[in-house]
Amino acid sequence: MLRYIFFFFVLPVFQVAALYAQDNQKINSTELGDKTPQELVDLIKKATPDEREQYETALLNYPQQDLETVEQYLQVSLFFYFRDDFKKCNIYLDKGIGITKKRKEYELLSKFYTLKGHTGLREGDNQSALDAYYFALDIAKSAEDLEQQIVTNSGLIIVLTRMNQLDKALEISRQILKSIDKTSFKETETHARILTTVNEVYLGAEYYDSVLHYAEKGIVISKLVGFKEGVMDLYIKKGMVFYHTKQYDQAFEFLLKAEDIILNFDIENKFFPQTNINYFLASCHYEQKEYDKAIAYLDKTLDSIKETDLDKMPVIQSHLLIANCYGEKKDLEKALYWHNKYLELNEEYQKNKDKTVSKIYTAEAEKLENEIENLKGDQIADKQTKTYVLIILIIVSVAFVFVVFNYRKKQKKNTVLFQDLMQKIEVLELREQKEGEQKEEVKEIIIDDIKVDEVLKGLSKLEATEYFLRSDCSLGSIAKKTKTNTTYLSKIIKMYKGKNFNSYINELRIDYVLRRLKNDKKFRSFSIVSIAKEIGYKSDNSFTKHFKAKTGLNPSYYIKKIEHMEEQLQS
Numbered sequence: 001m002l003r004y005i006f007f008f009f010v011l012p013v014f015q016v017a018a019l020y021a022q023d024n025q026k027i028n029s030t031e032l033g034d035k036t037p038q039e040l041v042d043l044i045k046k047a048t049p050d051e052r053e054q055y056e057t058a059l060l061n062y063p064q065q066d067l068e069t070v071e072q073y074l075q076v077s078l079f080f081y082f083r084d085d086f087k088k089c090n091i092y093l094d095k096g097i098g099i100t101k102k103r104k105e106y107e108l109l110s111k112f113y114t115l116k117g118h119t120g121l122r123e124g125d126n127q128s129a130l131d132a133y134y135f136a137l138d139i140a141k142s143a144e145d146l147e148q149q150i151v152t153n154s155g156l157i158i159v160l161t162r163m164n165q166l167d168k169a170l171e172i173s174r175q176i177l178k179s180i181d182k183t184s185f186k187e188t189e190t191h192a193r194i195l196t197t198v199n200e201v202y203l204g205a206e207y208y209d210s211v212l213h214y215a216e217k218g219i220v221i222s223k224l225v226g227f228k229e230g231v232m233d234l235y236i237k238k239g240m241v242f243y244h245t246k247q248y249d250q251a252f253e254f255l256l257k258a259e260d261i262i263l264n265f266d267i268e269n270k271f272f273p274q275t276n277i278n279y280f281l282a283s284c285h286y287e288q289k290e291y292d293k294a295i296a297y298l299d300k301t302l303d304s305i306k307e308t309d310l311d312k313m314p315v316i317q318s319h320l321l322i323a324n325c326y327g328e329k330k331d332l333e334k335a336l337y338w339h340n341k342y343l344e345l346n347e348e349y350q351k352n353k354d355k356t357v358s359k360i361y362t363a364e365a366e367k368l369e370n371e372i373e374n375l376k377g378d379q380i381a382d383k384q385t386k387t388y389v390l391i392i393l394i395i396v397s398v399a400f401v402f403v404v405f406n407y408r409k410k411q412k413k414n415t416v417l418f419q420d421l422m423q424k425i426e427v428l429e430l431r432e433q434k435e436g437e438q439k440e441e442v443k444e445i446i447i448d449d450i451k452v453d454e455v456l457k458g459l460s461k462l463e464a465t466e467y468f469l470r471s472d473c474s475l476g477s478i479a480k481k482t483k484t485n486t487t488y489l490s491k492i493i494k495m496y497k498g499k500n501f502n503s504y505i506n507e508l509r510i511d512y513v514l515r516r517l518k519n520d521k522k523f524r525s526f527s528i529v530s531i532a533k534e535i536g537y538k539s540d541n542s543f544t545k546h547f548k549a550k551t552g553l554n555p556s557y558y559i560k561k562i563e564h565m566e567e568q569l570q571s
Contacts, residue, residue, distance in 0.1 A: 037062055037072035045079055056088075060095065070099050070108060077115055082268070086119050093119065107148075110139040114152045121155055124311075129159050135569070147183045150176050151190075154197045161204045169201040177214075192222040192230040199237050208241045215241075229268070232261040236276055248284045255281050275301050275314045282321055291325045298322040316345045451484070455492050458482035468508040469536045475501045506546045509535045513547070517559060521566070524559050531555065 073096035113136035120129030195218035222230030239255035323338035532543035
């Protein structure tokens, strides 16, 4: 989903080519020339949209491009970011990035790139967001700036969740949760915001107990610091959990609590939380066969949407849900009307935006699609509408096949695959920070068996020493080094690594080569044959086969893309 359904406030705090109206209250240029960058930013914030042009022009053309001026570019970028004016936000971000690169102000540059990532995320541009986050993380890691890494990763995990890369998002989320108590963020509004973001990942992974746990923690912090938006968002998430677990009374309780906050407090960007509340309240009524009540909530959304809201996933899914409500009421005309609207919006959504996956909505969409298809089948039996329905079904089916074909075709594009690889490398680099620590398993299995513990520690040591890069690395040789037998070792790898031995070794090798190719320019100059031998493969064909099986790309294509990215960074 391109503007992730709760994204309107979960990003952390570090978060002019447009046409302007003619200014009616011009200040003379001499007076503006005496203003400091801080004073110009204050004027921009206080001015009406019609009055801002003169102040923005003065700030962009400020003669002294020093640290104070660049810091004000960041402040004005944030000002436009929180007003959803991403075009202007990007103008100041690009200006600030250019200057901070030249001045080598890397701490500030990392903040610019992080906000650039947040802006791409809000605009639904996953590739732009990922590129910016990777630049920001590289800088933050070099500076050992843990807080900036947390801020940047909080945006990255949303992109990973959009891309259905939940394992990676979960791993980074756990790292964030482990680290945040060591920072000044602890028990602040930023802490609460990050908990709402992490809960997106746990929702997508359907780890509902974790969602409830971190929601409670986030609610306590949000109430402590007076962060109403945080309380509201986490109430919505709790309502979603109870909806998915079919505890509808509790779902109603928390969704209505969230709505009460919207009605009684001044909440910015309230359309999207209200849309989510309406959708899940309607879904609860739908499951309880209260179709008129469900339609009433959906009508609230559909009556208030603007043209610019039609590419947002909760709005699109509201069209599908209301179609099914009318279907259950046997109102075929309205059901087909809304279903066709849904198909049109979904087709446009897939055509214009990056490939994204909504784990929260996917199962719902499939279920509702099946139900409306069943409705159509029932209606065909009605002689009075049989011909009418059949014609519509043919049109709808052709349209749907066309949507699916284009969607699948787009998924195969190499740019999407390369984007996925950039995510893989980020996860691998995070693992380096945990060297010497045992990898936390998704299911958080507690190891009681001493022998199993010893074997796993042995495997960790072999991974740390990169034994898997040796051409003689085999099940037998590793069994000897971990002082066990091959049968037992195979079972341990299967149980605790989640794959067979060959897959385990190949994944380690490909992950290693992805990371090294990204960071080692000299290594990229090697031939494919040399690279294959360097990482333990006996032939380039074997290496290429496993590389493509994991990434979908040829090694040569990946190397070219990395070179291109470096050229852009240096320009």
